[in-house]
Protein backbone atom coordinates (compact mmCIF):
# COMPACT_ATOMS: atom_id res chain seq x y z
CA UNK A 1 0.00 0.00 0.00
CA UNK A 2 1.32 3.46 -0.91
CA UNK A 3 2.04 5.70 2.10
CA UNK A 4 -0.01 8.90 2.36
CA UNK A 5 2.02 12.00 3.18
CA UNK A 6 0.66 15.41 4.11
CA UNK A 7 0.70 18.04 1.37
CA UNK A 8 3.85 20.22 1.27
CA UNK A 9 3.23 23.97 0.88
CA UNK A 10 5.44 26.79 -0.42
CA UNK A 11 6.27 27.83 3.17
CA UNK A 12 7.89 24.38 3.67
CA UNK A 13 10.54 25.08 1.05
CA UNK A 14 12.76 27.49 2.99
CA UNK A 15 12.89 27.22 6.79
CA UNK A 16 15.61 27.59 9.37
CA UNK A 17 16.34 25.83 12.64
CA UNK A 18 19.03 24.65 15.07
CA UNK A 19 19.93 20.97 15.21
CA UNK A 20 19.85 19.32 18.63
CA UNK A 21 20.66 15.68 17.92
CA UNK A 22 21.71 13.06 15.36
CA UNK A 23 19.46 10.16 14.35
CA UNK A 24 20.78 6.61 14.01
CA UNK A 25 20.81 7.00 10.22
CA UNK A 26 22.89 10.19 10.35
CA UNK A 27 20.21 12.89 10.01
CA UNK A 28 20.13 16.03 12.14
CA UNK A 29 17.22 16.19 14.57
CA UNK A 30 15.39 19.46 15.28
CA UNK A 31 12.13 20.38 16.97
CA UNK A 32 10.18 22.88 14.86
CA UNK A 33 8.08 25.74 16.26
CA UNK A 34 4.93 23.58 16.04
CA UNK A 35 6.70 21.03 18.29
CA UNK A 36 7.18 18.47 15.52
CA UNK A 37 10.39 16.41 15.48
CA UNK A 38 12.11 16.83 12.12
CA UNK A 39 14.89 14.71 10.63
CA UNK A 40 17.08 16.83 8.36
CA UNK A 41 19.47 15.15 5.95
CA UNK A 42 22.90 16.81 5.77
CA UNK A 43 22.66 18.61 9.14
CA UNK A 44 24.73 17.94 12.26
CA UNK A 45 24.12 18.61 15.98
CA UNK A 46 24.83 22.20 17.05
CA UNK A 47 24.45 23.58 13.53
CA UNK A 48 22.06 26.34 12.42
CA UNK A 49 20.70 25.49 9.00
CA UNK A 50 18.35 26.60 6.26
CA UNK A 51 16.36 23.61 5.06
CA UNK A 52 13.31 22.45 3.17
CA UNK A 53 10.76 19.87 4.21
CA UNK A 54 10.66 16.85 1.91
CA UNK A 55 7.94 14.81 3.66
CA UNK A 56 5.36 15.53 6.33
CA UNK A 57 4.13 12.57 8.34
CA UNK A 58 1.52 12.68 11.10
CA UNK A 59 4.06 12.38 13.90
CA UNK A 60 7.27 13.75 12.38
CA UNK A 61 8.74 15.54 9.36
CA UNK A 62 11.66 14.89 7.05
CA UNK A 63 13.80 17.55 5.43
CA UNK A 64 16.98 18.34 3.56
CA UNK A 65 19.61 21.03 4.17
CA UNK A 66 19.74 24.01 1.79
CA UNK A 67 22.52 25.92 3.54
CA UNK A 68 24.64 25.46 6.66
CA UNK A 69 24.48 28.81 8.52
CA UNK A 70 26.94 27.84 11.26
CA UNK A 71 28.91 24.62 10.92
CA UNK A 72 29.70 22.08 13.63
CA UNK A 73 33.37 21.55 14.57
CA UNK A 74 32.70 17.86 13.80
CA UNK A 75 31.81 18.57 10.16
CA UNK A 76 34.15 16.92 7.63
CA UNK A 77 34.50 17.14 3.86
CA UNK A 78 32.94 13.98 2.42
CA UNK A 79 35.62 12.01 0.52
CA UNK A 80 33.12 10.82 -2.11
CA UNK A 81 31.66 12.85 -4.99
CA UNK A 82 28.39 10.88 -4.71
CA UNK A 83 27.81 11.57 -1.00
CA UNK A 84 24.34 12.95 -0.42
CA UNK A 85 22.71 11.03 -3.27
CA UNK A 86 24.12 7.52 -3.00
CA UNK A 87 22.40 5.42 -0.34
CA UNK A 88 25.62 3.52 0.46
CA UNK A 89 26.99 6.01 3.03
CA UNK A 90 25.22 8.42 5.37
CA UNK A 91 27.94 9.78 7.69
CA UNK A 92 30.76 11.05 5.44
CA UNK A 93 30.04 14.65 6.51
CA UNK A 94 30.91 13.75 10.12
CA UNK A 95 34.54 13.40 11.28
CA UNK A 96 35.61 9.80 11.94
CA UNK A 97 36.12 10.52 15.66
CA UNK A 98 32.58 11.91 15.90
CA UNK A 99 31.15 8.97 13.90
CA UNK A 100 32.64 6.49 16.36
CA UNK A 101 31.53 8.59 19.36
CA UNK A 102 28.01 8.66 17.94
CA UNK A 103 28.00 4.87 17.52
CA UNK A 104 29.26 4.39 21.09
CA UNK A 105 26.51 6.70 22.35
CA UNK A 106 23.83 4.81 20.42
CA UNK A 107 25.13 1.47 21.68
CA UNK A 108 25.05 2.58 25.32
CA UNK A 109 21.63 4.26 24.95
CA UNK A 110 20.13 1.14 23.42
CA UNK A 111 21.64 -1.15 26.06
CA UNK A 112 20.00 1.05 28.67
CA UNK A 113 16.70 1.52 26.82
CA UNK A 114 16.00 -2.01 25.49
CA UNK A 115 17.98 -4.10 27.98
CA UNK A 116 18.08 -1.95 31.13
CA UNK A 117 21.77 -2.84 31.37
CA UNK A 118 25.01 -0.92 31.79
CA UNK A 119 28.43 -2.46 31.14
CA UNK A 120 31.13 -2.43 33.85
CA UNK A 121 33.53 -1.12 31.19
CA UNK A 122 33.32 0.46 27.74
CA UNK A 123 36.48 -0.52 25.86
CA UNK A 124 38.12 1.65 23.17
CA UNK A 125 36.71 1.06 19.68
CA UNK A 126 38.39 -1.20 17.13
CA UNK A 127 39.03 0.75 13.98
CA UNK A 128 40.97 0.55 10.72
CA UNK A 129 41.16 2.43 7.43
CA UNK A 130 37.99 4.47 6.81
CA UNK A 131 38.21 4.04 3.01
CA UNK A 132 38.45 1.11 0.56
CA UNK A 133 37.54 -1.35 3.29
CA UNK A 134 34.49 -2.99 1.77
CA UNK A 135 35.09 -6.44 0.31
CA UNK A 136 31.49 -7.27 -0.58
CA UNK A 137 28.87 -5.25 -2.45
CA UNK A 138 25.86 -5.67 -4.67
CA UNK A 139 25.76 -3.10 -7.48
CA UNK A 140 22.41 -2.56 -9.18
CA UNK A 141 22.25 -2.17 -12.98
CA UNK A 142 19.49 -0.15 -14.62
CA UNK A 143 18.75 1.12 -18.11
CA UNK A 144 17.51 4.70 -17.87
CA UNK A 145 14.98 5.17 -20.69
CA UNK A 146 14.98 9.00 -20.62
CA UNK A 147 18.73 9.29 -21.07
CA UNK A 148 19.01 5.96 -22.96
CA UNK A 149 21.99 5.09 -20.78
CA UNK A 150 22.95 2.46 -18.24
CA UNK A 151 23.47 3.20 -14.58
CA UNK A 152 25.51 1.06 -12.21
CA UNK A 153 25.57 1.74 -8.49
CA UNK A 154 23.84 1.57 -5.14
CA UNK A 155 20.27 2.71 -4.54
CA UNK A 156 19.77 6.41 -3.88
CA UNK A 157 18.61 7.47 -0.42
CA UNK A 158 14.85 6.93 0.09
CA UNK A 159 14.34 5.94 -3.54
CA UNK A 160 14.38 3.06 -5.98
CA UNK A 161 16.65 4.96 -8.36
CA UNK A 162 20.32 4.06 -8.68
CA UNK A 163 23.17 6.48 -8.17
CA UNK A 164 25.22 6.32 -11.34
CA UNK A 165 28.64 5.80 -9.74
CA UNK A 166 31.95 6.93 -11.20
CA UNK A 167 33.76 5.41 -8.26
CA UNK A 168 33.13 4.22 -4.75
CA UNK A 169 35.54 5.32 -2.04
CA UNK A 170 34.63 2.65 0.49
CA UNK A 171 34.83 -0.34 -1.89
CA UNK A 172 38.02 -2.38 -2.08
CA UNK A 173 40.46 -0.25 -4.13
CA UNK A 174 40.89 -3.01 -6.73
CA UNK A 175 37.30 -2.48 -7.85
CA UNK A 176 36.18 0.89 -6.37
CA UNK A 177 37.50 2.84 -9.37
CA UNK A 178 36.46 0.29 -12.00
CA UNK A 179 32.70 0.94 -11.87
CA UNK A 180 32.53 2.82 -15.23
CA UNK A 181 34.45 -0.09 -16.79
CA UNK A 182 31.92 -2.54 -15.34
CA UNK A 183 29.12 -0.35 -16.71
CA UNK A 184 30.70 -0.32 -20.21
CA UNK A 185 31.07 -4.09 -20.04
CA UNK A 186 27.38 -4.62 -19.18
CA UNK A 187 26.35 -2.14 -21.86
CA UNK A 188 28.34 -4.05 -24.49
CA UNK A 189 26.49 -7.34 -23.88
CA UNK A 190 23.61 -8.45 -26.12
CA UNK A 191 21.53 -9.22 -23.00
CA UNK A 192 22.37 -5.96 -21.21
CA UNK A 193 18.69 -5.18 -20.50
CA UNK A 194 18.38 -8.46 -18.61
CA UNK A 195 21.26 -7.94 -16.21
CA UNK A 196 19.87 -6.50 -12.96
CA UNK A 197 22.96 -6.69 -10.75
CA UNK A 198 26.65 -7.36 -10.39
CA UNK A 199 27.81 -8.71 -7.06
CA UNK A 200 31.36 -8.12 -5.89
CA UNK A 201 33.40 -10.29 -3.53
CA UNK A 202 37.08 -9.63 -2.92
CA UNK A 203 39.51 -12.14 -1.47
CA UNK A 204 43.12 -11.69 -0.39
CA UNK A 205 44.28 -12.50 -3.95
CA UNK A 206 41.55 -11.37 -6.30
CA UNK A 207 38.18 -9.76 -6.95
CA UNK A 208 35.20 -11.79 -8.17
CA UNK A 209 32.32 -10.31 -10.17
CA UNK A 210 29.09 -12.31 -10.14
CA UNK A 211 26.95 -11.27 -13.10
CA UNK A 212 23.25 -11.94 -12.56
CA UNK A 213 21.50 -12.53 -15.90
CA UNK A 214 17.82 -13.26 -16.47
CA UNK A 215 18.19 -14.51 -20.07
CA UNK A 216 20.80 -16.73 -21.73
CA UNK A 217 24.05 -15.03 -22.71
CA UNK A 218 25.49 -15.49 -26.20
CA UNK A 219 28.94 -16.90 -27.00
CA UNK A 220 29.99 -13.38 -27.91
CA UNK A 221 28.82 -12.13 -24.48
CA UNK A 222 30.88 -14.85 -22.80
CA UNK A 223 33.93 -13.85 -24.86
CA UNK A 224 33.54 -10.22 -23.79
CA UNK A 225 33.17 -11.21 -20.13
CA UNK A 226 36.22 -13.46 -20.11
CA UNK A 227 38.30 -10.85 -21.96
CA UNK A 228 37.26 -8.30 -19.29
CA UNK A 229 38.22 -10.74 -16.52
CA UNK A 230 41.63 -11.32 -18.12
CA UNK A 231 42.28 -7.60 -18.71
CA UNK A 232 41.28 -6.50 -15.18
CA UNK A 233 42.49 -9.61 -13.28
CA UNK A 234 38.93 -10.23 -12.05
CA UNK A 235 37.36 -13.64 -11.62
CA UNK A 236 34.05 -13.79 -13.50
CA UNK A 237 31.03 -15.79 -12.33
CA UNK A 238 27.60 -16.07 -13.94
CA UNK A 239 24.41 -16.21 -11.93
CA UNK A 240 21.61 -17.42 -14.21
CA UNK A 241 18.04 -17.79 -12.96
CA UNK A 242 17.56 -20.83 -10.69
CA UNK A 243 17.62 -23.80 -10.90
CA UNK A 244 20.72 -23.16 -13.04
CA UNK A 245 23.60 -22.68 -10.62
CA UNK A 246 26.15 -19.94 -10.15
CA UNK A 247 29.34 -20.90 -11.97
CA UNK A 248 32.74 -19.46 -12.73
CA UNK A 249 33.72 -18.76 -16.35
CA UNK A 250 37.09 -17.05 -15.81
CA UNK A 251 39.77 -18.10 -15.11
CA UNK A 252 39.10 -21.72 -15.98
CA UNK A 253 40.89 -23.41 -13.10
CA UNK A 254 39.75 -26.16 -10.79
CA UNK A 255 38.26 -24.11 -7.94
CA UNK A 256 35.22 -21.87 -7.64
CA UNK A 257 36.30 -20.75 -4.18
CA UNK A 258 38.16 -17.67 -2.98
CA UNK A 259 40.07 -17.44 0.30
CA UNK A 260 41.27 -15.18 3.09
CA UNK A 261 43.87 -15.75 5.77
CA UNK A 262 43.98 -15.17 9.50
CA UNK A 263 47.78 -15.21 9.68
CA UNK A 264 48.01 -14.72 13.46
CA UNK A 265 46.30 -18.09 13.92
CA UNK A 266 47.73 -19.84 10.88
CA UNK A 267 44.25 -20.24 9.39
CA UNK A 268 43.12 -19.98 5.77
CA UNK A 269 39.38 -19.93 5.03
CA UNK A 270 37.84 -20.70 1.67
CA UNK A 271 34.56 -19.13 0.62
CA UNK A 272 32.25 -18.84 -2.35
CA UNK A 273 31.64 -15.25 -3.59
CA UNK A 274 27.99 -15.45 -2.50
CA UNK A 275 28.75 -16.81 1.02
CA UNK A 276 28.44 -14.59 4.07
CA UNK A 277 31.88 -13.21 4.93
CA UNK A 278 32.79 -10.27 7.15
CA UNK A 279 32.90 -7.16 4.95
CA UNK A 280 35.98 -5.48 6.42
CA UNK A 281 39.12 -7.58 6.05
CA UNK A 282 41.31 -5.25 8.13
CA UNK A 283 38.91 -5.25 11.09
CA UNK A 284 37.94 -8.93 10.97
CA UNK A 285 41.23 -10.30 12.44
CA UNK A 286 41.17 -7.60 15.15
CA UNK A 287 37.59 -8.50 16.06
CA UNK A 288 38.52 -12.19 16.22
CA UNK A 289 41.53 -11.38 18.43
CA UNK A 290 39.36 -9.33 20.79
CA UNK A 291 36.85 -12.20 21.00
CA UNK A 292 39.61 -14.75 21.70
CA UNK A 293 41.17 -12.52 24.37
CA UNK A 294 37.81 -11.98 26.08
CA UNK A 295 36.96 -15.70 26.00
CA UNK A 296 40.32 -16.30 27.74
CA UNK A 297 40.57 -19.71 26.07
CA UNK A 298 42.18 -22.62 27.90
CA UNK A 299 43.39 -25.91 26.43
CA UNK A 300 40.66 -27.68 28.43
CA UNK A 301 37.74 -25.53 27.17
CA UNK A 302 34.76 -26.79 25.22
CA UNK A 303 33.32 -23.90 23.23
CA UNK A 304 30.01 -23.36 21.42
CA UNK A 305 30.04 -21.04 18.38
CA UNK A 306 26.47 -20.10 17.40
CA UNK A 307 25.79 -18.69 13.89
CA UNK A 308 29.27 -19.87 12.91
CA UNK A 309 29.05 -19.34 9.13
CA UNK A 310 32.08 -20.80 7.39
CA UNK A 311 34.09 -21.00 10.63
CA UNK A 312 35.47 -17.44 10.87
CA UNK A 313 35.57 -17.62 14.70
CA UNK A 314 35.32 -21.41 15.10
CA UNK A 315 38.67 -22.27 13.52
CA UNK A 316 40.77 -19.68 15.41
CA UNK A 317 39.03 -20.79 18.63
CA UNK A 318 39.92 -24.41 17.81
CA UNK A 319 43.63 -23.51 17.84
CA UNK A 320 43.44 -22.69 21.57
CA UNK A 321 40.56 -24.77 23.00
CA UNK A 322 40.03 -28.48 23.49
CA UNK A 323 36.90 -28.71 21.34
CA UNK A 324 34.60 -26.31 19.41
CA UNK A 325 31.05 -26.95 18.26
CA UNK A 326 29.92 -24.66 15.42
CA UNK A 327 26.21 -24.28 14.65
CA UNK A 328 24.81 -22.62 11.55
CA UNK A 329 21.50 -22.49 9.66
CA UNK A 330 22.85 -22.92 6.14
CA UNK A 331 23.80 -26.43 5.15
CA UNK A 332 26.20 -25.11 2.50
CA UNK A 333 28.01 -22.99 5.09
CA UNK A 334 28.28 -25.96 7.46
CA UNK A 335 29.88 -28.00 4.67
CA UNK A 336 32.21 -25.10 3.96
CA UNK A 337 33.16 -24.87 7.66
CA UNK A 338 33.84 -28.61 7.81
CA UNK A 339 36.05 -28.40 4.71
CA UNK A 340 37.85 -25.37 6.16
CA UNK A 341 38.57 -27.29 9.37
CA UNK A 342 40.02 -30.14 7.30
CA UNK A 343 42.14 -27.79 5.18
CA UNK A 344 43.62 -26.34 8.35
CA UNK A 345 44.20 -29.81 9.84
CA UNK A 346 41.92 -29.11 12.78
CA UNK A 347 40.46 -32.26 14.29
CA UNK A 348 38.85 -30.73 17.38
CA UNK A 349 35.80 -29.14 15.67
CA UNK A 350 32.31 -30.36 14.87
CA UNK A 351 29.64 -28.52 12.89
CA UNK A 352 25.88 -28.96 12.76
CA UNK A 353 23.08 -27.40 10.73
CA UNK A 354 20.30 -26.02 12.95
CA UNK A 355 17.76 -23.28 12.55
CA UNK A 356 18.63 -21.20 15.61
CA UNK A 357 15.34 -19.32 15.79
CA UNK A 358 13.58 -22.54 16.79
CA UNK A 359 14.13 -24.75 19.80
CA UNK A 360 12.73 -28.09 18.61
CA UNK A 361 10.90 -30.39 21.01
CA UNK A 362 13.36 -33.19 20.15
CA UNK A 363 16.55 -31.29 20.85
CA UNK A 364 19.72 -32.24 18.94
CA UNK A 365 22.58 -33.58 21.07
CA UNK A 366 24.61 -30.36 20.89
CA UNK A 367 21.68 -28.49 22.49
CA UNK A 368 21.59 -30.80 25.51
CA UNK A 369 25.25 -30.33 26.46
CA UNK A 370 27.03 -27.74 28.59
CA UNK A 371 29.95 -25.57 27.43
CA UNK A 372 32.76 -23.66 29.14
CA UNK A 373 32.52 -20.67 26.78
CA UNK A 374 30.13 -19.43 24.09
CA UNK A 375 30.66 -17.14 21.13
CA UNK A 376 27.63 -15.95 19.18
CA UNK A 377 27.44 -13.73 16.11
CA UNK A 378 23.78 -13.68 15.04
CA UNK A 379 22.13 -11.80 12.16
CA UNK A 380 20.30 -8.50 12.85
CA UNK A 381 17.35 -10.28 14.45
CA UNK A 382 19.55 -11.40 17.36
CA UNK A 383 19.45 -14.68 19.26
CA UNK A 384 16.37 -14.52 21.51
CA UNK A 385 15.46 -18.21 21.23
CA UNK A 386 19.01 -19.37 21.95
CA UNK A 387 19.38 -17.10 24.99
CA UNK A 388 16.59 -19.09 26.68
CA UNK A 389 18.90 -22.14 26.54
CA UNK A 390 21.90 -20.39 28.07
CA UNK A 391 21.22 -21.46 31.70
CA UNK A 392 21.48 -25.07 30.51
CA UNK A 393 24.68 -24.40 28.55
CA UNK A 394 26.11 -22.98 31.82
CA UNK A 395 29.04 -21.18 30.16
CA UNK A 396 31.34 -19.07 32.36
CA UNK A 397 32.01 -16.55 29.59
CA UNK A 398 29.96 -15.43 26.61
CA UNK A 399 31.21 -13.18 23.82
CA UNK A 400 28.37 -11.69 21.78
CA UNK A 401 29.25 -10.08 18.42
CA UNK A 402 26.35 -8.05 17.08
CA UNK A 403 25.41 -6.01 14.01
CA UNK A 404 22.31 -4.56 15.68
CA UNK A 405 22.59 -2.83 19.07
CA UNK A 406 18.82 -3.04 19.63
CA UNK A 407 18.71 -6.85 19.57
CA UNK A 408 22.04 -7.06 21.42
CA UNK A 409 20.46 -4.88 24.13
CA UNK A 410 17.31 -7.01 24.29
CA UNK A 411 19.36 -10.24 24.58
CA UNK A 412 21.77 -8.63 27.08
CA UNK A 413 18.77 -7.73 29.25
CA UNK A 414 17.72 -11.40 29.33
CA UNK A 415 21.24 -12.63 30.10
CA UNK A 416 21.66 -10.15 32.95
CA UNK A 417 18.20 -9.92 34.52
CA UNK A 418 16.96 -13.47 33.89
CA UNK A 419 20.05 -15.66 33.74
CA UNK A 420 22.39 -14.02 36.24
CA UNK A 421 25.22 -12.92 33.92
CA UNK A 422 27.17 -9.69 34.32
CA UNK A 423 27.78 -7.43 31.35
CA UNK A 424 31.52 -6.94 31.87
CA UNK A 425 32.61 -5.08 28.73
CA UNK A 426 31.24 -3.65 25.51
CA UNK A 427 32.88 -1.89 22.60
CA UNK A 428 32.14 -0.60 19.15
CA UNK A 429 33.82 -2.25 16.18
CA UNK A 430 34.11 0.28 13.36
CA UNK A 431 33.38 -2.36 10.74
CA UNK A 432 31.39 -0.07 8.43
CA UNK A 433 32.96 3.45 8.46
CA UNK A 434 30.85 6.26 6.92
CA UNK A 435 27.65 4.20 7.15
CA UNK A 436 25.20 4.16 10.03
CA UNK A 437 25.67 0.41 10.68
CA UNK A 438 26.93 -0.39 14.15
CA UNK A 439 28.93 -3.51 14.93
CA UNK A 440 29.57 -4.20 18.61
CA UNK A 441 31.14 -6.80 20.88
CA UNK A 442 30.10 -7.64 24.43
CA UNK A 443 31.49 -9.88 27.16
CA UNK A 444 29.22 -11.53 29.74
CA UNK A 445 30.44 -13.65 32.60
CA UNK A 446 29.26 -15.32 35.79
Ligand SMILES: C[S@@+](CC[C@H](N)C(=O)[O-])C[C@H]1O[C@@H](n2cnc3c(N)ncnc32)[C@H](O)[C@@H]1O
Pocket residue numbers: 276277278307308309310311312313327328329330333354355356357377378379403
Ligand atom coordinates in the same frame (compact mmCIF):
# COMPACT_ATOMS: atom_id res chain seq x y z
C1 LIG B 1 26.59 -12.30 11.09
S1 LIG B 1 26.78 -13.81 10.25
C2 LIG B 1 28.13 -14.49 11.16
C3 LIG B 1 28.86 -15.62 10.49
C4 LIG B 1 30.22 -15.99 11.09
N1 LIG B 1 30.22 -15.95 12.52
C5 LIG B 1 31.32 -15.10 10.54
O1 LIG B 1 31.96 -14.37 11.33
O2 LIG B 1 31.57 -15.11 9.32
C6 LIG B 1 25.38 -14.67 10.80
C7 LIG B 1 25.29 -16.12 10.37
O3 LIG B 1 24.03 -16.61 10.88
C8 LIG B 1 23.48 -17.50 9.93
N2 LIG B 1 22.03 -17.53 10.20
C9 LIG B 1 21.10 -16.63 9.83
N3 LIG B 1 19.88 -17.01 10.26
C10 LIG B 1 20.05 -18.18 10.93
C11 LIG B 1 19.18 -19.06 11.60
N4 LIG B 1 17.88 -18.81 11.68
N5 LIG B 1 19.70 -20.16 12.17
C12 LIG B 1 21.02 -20.41 12.10
N6 LIG B 1 21.90 -19.62 11.47
C13 LIG B 1 21.43 -18.52 10.89
C14 LIG B 1 23.87 -16.93 8.58
O4 LIG B 1 23.86 -17.96 7.59
C15 LIG B 1 25.27 -16.38 8.87
O5 LIG B 1 26.25 -17.35 8.57
